[in-house]
Amino acid sequence: MRLRTKKNTRVGLESQPDLIVLEPKKLKGRWRELFGNDRPIHIEIGMGKGQFISRWSANNPDVNYLGMDMYDELLLIGSEKARKLWKEEKGSDEVPNLYLVRGNAEQLEEMFEDGELERIYLNFSDPWPKSKHAKRRLTHPRFLEKYKRALNEKGEIHFKTDSLSLFEFSLNSFSDSRLQMRNISLHLHRNELRDDLVMTEYETKFVGQGMPIYRLEAVVGSEVVREHRERVEAEVQASIARAAKRAADGREDAD
Ligand SMILES: C[S@@+](CC[C@H](N)C(=O)[O-])C[C@H]1O[C@@H](n2cnc3c(N)ncnc32)[C@H](O)[C@@H]1O
Numbered sequence: 001m002r003l004r005t006k007k008n009t010r011v012g013l014e015s016q017p018d019l020i021v022l023e024p025k026k027l028k029g030r031w032r033e034l035f036g037n038d039r040p041i042h043i044e045i046g047m048g049k050g051q052f053i054s055r056w057s058a059n060n061p062d063v064n065y066l067g068m069d070m071y072d073e074l075l076l077i078g079s080e081k082a083r084k085l086w087k088e089e090k091g092s093d094e095v096p097n098l099y100l101v102r103g104n105a106e107q108l109e110e111m112f113e114d115g116e117l118e119r120i121y122l123n124f125s126d127p128w129p130k131s132k133h134a135k136r137r138l139t140h141p142r143f144l145e146k147y148k149r150a151l152n153e154k155g156e157i158h159f160k161t162d163s164l165s166l167f168e169f170s171l172n173s174f175s176d177s178r179l180q181m182r183n184i185s186l187h188l189h190r191n192e193l194r195d196d197l198v199m200t201e202y203e204t205k206f207v208g209q210g211m212p213i214y215r216l217e218a219v220v221g222s223e224v225v226r227e228h229r230e231r232v233e234a235e236v237q238a239s240i241a242r243a244a245k246r247a248a249d250g251r252e253d254a255d
Contacts, residue, residue: 003052009072010196012079018094019079021101024068029113034099037038038152040118043068045105045138046125050078052200053121059198064244069100075100105138108146115152118221124202127163139170144177150219157223160213162187162206167214179218180225188213 004012013020021027021034032038040063047067055164057065067078078100086092104109125138134140139159147157157179161167174181188194203213219228233245 002112004073004076006072009076012076015074016079017083019098019100020075021066021099024101024111024242028111029116031064031066035097037064039064039097039107040152041066041116042119042121043101043117044121044123045108046141047074047078048124049101050081050100051204052123052198053098054078054082054095055101055198057082057095058089060083061097062148065098067098068103068105070102070104072102075102077234105143105146106142108150112150114149116153117150118152118154118156120147120151120155120157121132122157123160123200124161125159126165127161127165130167134169135168137166137173139166139173139201139233141173141177144173144179148177148179151220153221155219155221156224157218158215159218160200160203160215162202162213163210164214167216170215174216174218179220180228181216181218182228184216186212186214188215223253232255 013022025032031041035041042056042063043066045068047053050067050069053065053067068077069078075154082095082098082100083093086095102110122138126136127135128134135142137143144157148155151157161170171181171184174214188197190212193199193207199207207213219225238240
């Protein structure tokens with residue numbers, strides 16, 4: 001096994017300013033400047049080794065991606081994965097729409113201006129099973145308030161986990177924070193692997209063991225909330241109209 005010293009890890013990170021952000025607070029309000037365009041910014045908080053965020057960055061060149069984690073070694077592994085993927089699939093030495101960020105979600109307000117982000121991914125966040133640690137869960141209402149501030153009018157949170165207890169906690173938490181949820185799934189890959197969604201390292205492992213994956217999306221921004229409500233209302237009206245037609249057809253048959 002390859003072992004890296006802390007110093008080597010630090011040097012490895014510092015040598016990649018085109019992919020690694022070590023002082024995200026300095027970029028508060030200036031992330032678009034860093035990417036050099038106005039495309040929406042999606043972040044994975046707690047990216048681990050970065051498989052998910054690298055894959056999304058290669059799949060969607062029209063979105064800017066950030067992968068955040070607290071640990072240097074994970075950032076370094078993530079940078080290697082991202083570069084390898086872009087080299088193999090795109091023939092590119094650059095990773096133009098992704099930065100890997102050393103940061104802690106606790107300090108989100110210090111890194112992002114209000115409305116600077118458009119989507120937050122929380123994938124297989126640490127479950128912190130003891131109730132005395134509930135406040136550390138990344139879906140605790142105190143974190144949801146931070147996310148609400150950082151997200152723009154199209155803002156969404158996409159959350160998936162293998163932990164039933166964290167999912168139950170999170171459903172209550174999203175609801176207490178008055179966030180509208182949609183596309184809730186208690187077994188994401190029940191019938192077949194969802195290839196419209198990208199798998200994380202943890203997900204690949206748990207799905208391989210046959211475990212169910214729980215997932216939800218929360219709509220946060222005013223625009224996306226309005227669109228969601230209009231869609232639901234249209235479905236309700238269509239369903240009422242279908243029922244009325246069935247009733248009328250039944251009456252005609254009886255006449
Ligand atoms: C269980 S791992 C999941 C990694 C990856 N998302 C996946 O699904 O494979 C959780 C990750 O979240 C990171 N993490 C935990 N709390 C965090 C926080 N407050 N801010 C940023 N990252 C955090 C951990 O360092 C760890 O890498």
